[in-house]
Amino acid sequence: MKCPVCDSESCEIIKTKGKNTKEVLIKCNECGNTFRETIVIPKMVECRVIISKFEESVKKTIKIYPDEILEAGEVLVVDGEEVEITSLENIRGGRVLKSPVSELVTIWATSLAGPTRVGISIDYGGRILSRKVEVERDFQFNVGDVLKLERAVLQIKSMKTITSRVRKGGATAEQIKRVYGRPADKRDRVQYDLTSKIVETAEIVDED
Incomplete structure (x- = not known):
């Protein structure tokens, strides 16, 4: 004004x-x-929200102003639960990272309530042992950290986050899609024993 x-x-x-x-x-x-x-003041419209939490997806709706612009990474409150936008489906049937509400069909999001799950792969010279752990969202993984998963002890070599591949530094669990490591030296000190956090395991398989 x-x-x-x-x-x-x-x-x-x-x-x-x-x-x-x-x-x-x-x-x-x-x-x-x-x-x-x-x-x-424009009238609020209802928009469909698909919220993923681990392997489950829940369909809900949210009322929002049509002239607002949403983008991936933003946090919305849906029925009292915080969710983070991962992508947006528009009226043309495509997935985009940014869009006005007036052109949206579905908001795809992930729940920020409770812990998150992170995949961990250990490379035994081309044979991969996969584990999935459930940790707090702010748990910090760092390249170089030594982790223990039951009898396996690994050193983190890199991580794949939502936006990039990390080969130096670290990231919080809520940003990470997968941690990659190799067997650690027996003399290396274990920083974190995540054995009790394992929620899913897979046998060693040959890497394609």
């Missing part, structure tokens, strides 16, 4: 009336002029 007298944008709303179309009485903080404006 801009004052019609001095063009200042430093204004405050004194009074409003109306519901979808509001008549607003505004006062300029610079020159003291008062003026009226009419603001049309």
